[in-house]
Amino acid sequence: MNQNKITAETIRAMKARGKKVAALTAYDFPMTRLLDEVGIPFILVGDSLGMVVLGHPDTTHVTMAEMEHHVRAAARAKPRALLVADMPYRSYETVARSVKNANRLVVAGAEAVKAEGGREIIGQVRAIVAAGIPFCGHLGMLPQHVREEGGYHVKGKKEPEHQALLADADALVAAGAFAIVLELVTAPVAGEISRRIPIPTIGIGAGTDCDGQILVTPDLLGMLPWFSLKHVKPRLNAAEQMRAVIRGWIDNVNASRTR
Ligand code: KIV
Numbered sequence: 001m002n003q004n005k006i007t008a009e010t011i012r013a014m015k016a017r018g019k020k021v022a023a024l025t026a027y028d029f030p031m032t033r034l035l036d037e038v039g040i041p042f043i044l045v046g047d048s049l050g051m052v053v054l055g056h057p058d059t060t061h062v063t064m065a066e067m068e069h070h071v072r073a074a075a076r077a078k079p080r081a082l083l084v085a086d087m088p089y090r091s092y093e094t095v096a097r098s099v100k101n102a103n104r105l106v107v108a109g110a111e112a113v114k115a116e117g118g119r120e121i122i123g124q125v126r127a128i129v130a131a132g133i134p135f136c137g138h139l140g141m142l143p144q145h146v147r148e149e150g151g152y153h154v155k156g157k158k159e160p161e162h163q164a165l166l167a168d169a170d171a172l173v174a175a176g177a178f179a180i181v182l183e184l185v186t187a188p189v190a191g192e193i194s195r196r197i198p199i200p201t202i203g204i205g206a207g208t209d210c211d212g213q214i215l216v217t218p219d220l221l222g223m224l225p226w227f228s229l230k231h232v233k234p235r236l237n238a239a240e241q242m243r244a245v246i247r248g249w250i251d252n253v254n255a256s257r258t259r
Contacts, residue, residue, distance in 0.1 A: 004080055006080055011178055012179065012199055021042055021179070023041070023202050024043060025216050025217050026045065027049045027073070032073075032075075032076075033077040036077060036080055042179075043074065045074050045086065047088045049070055058147065059143045060146070062089060064088060067087075076109075082111055095124050098127060098128055112133065112136055116144050118137070118165075118171055122175050134178050136181065141153060154184045166193065166196065169197050170196075173198065179199050179212075182204070191210075200212050215232055220235055222235070223239055
């Protein structure tokens with residue numbers, strides 16, 4: 001094995017070393033390879049693929065078979081980064097199902113799994129960790145619950161929500177999670193959780209006091225010009241650059257046809 005291979009333990013230990021965790025999503029071989037070549041330590045095959053690759057309105061449409069397909073593609077890049085796979089909607093409803101499906105993602109090439117929730121899935125988290133599969137938590141806005149919640153709402157504003165987030169974070173730590181994604185959590189609450197727990201928090205729309213940050217790569221690169229998000233300002237207008245290149249190529253093709 002590559003001596004420099006990044007494991008879940010490496011990510012966990014980054015907090016004690018004062019190192020921030022920069023994490024991005026990838027859904028296929030070329031993006032995984034590109035992210036790995038620039039040194040991202042944590043690559044997530046997110047179920048966001050349902051929206052940003054497959055064109056669904058939310059992540060609840062993603063199946064295990066689709067996750068396995070994309071994890072296999074990403075794993076072919078053999079990244080030095082830790083390759084984490086999302087457990088899709090309803091794939092971890094029971095303890096037995098969660099271990100079986102986490103194993104399927106590992107067989108496809110994942111080195112760790114992530115699932116959404118805290119105390120309500122703690123039996124599943126314990127069982128996945130006991131099966132030897134590193135587990136990353138996900139608290140705050142849980143995209144797999146978007147339909148019952150009626151949208152993407154910031155969490156932690158109300159005191160009961162704040163207390164629930166602290167209790168969920170503690171429970172995930174006790175169950176053996178190596179890191180926790182905090183999505184759309186108020187910055188003060190995300191900061192409080194980050195100071196409270198020994199494992200890294202990786203924020204998305206959760207302020208700058210987290211131990212790391214994660215973004216959906218197509219959002220960062222401006223590949224989805226049809227949607228705008230409050231928590232990310234694209235650093236490239238990839239969609240417009242691609243359109244310009246393709247228009248130029250079409251013009252060349254059309255020009256070369258004339259005799
Ligand atoms: O599915 C995903 O890409 C995610 C990130 C937004 C954290 O869970």
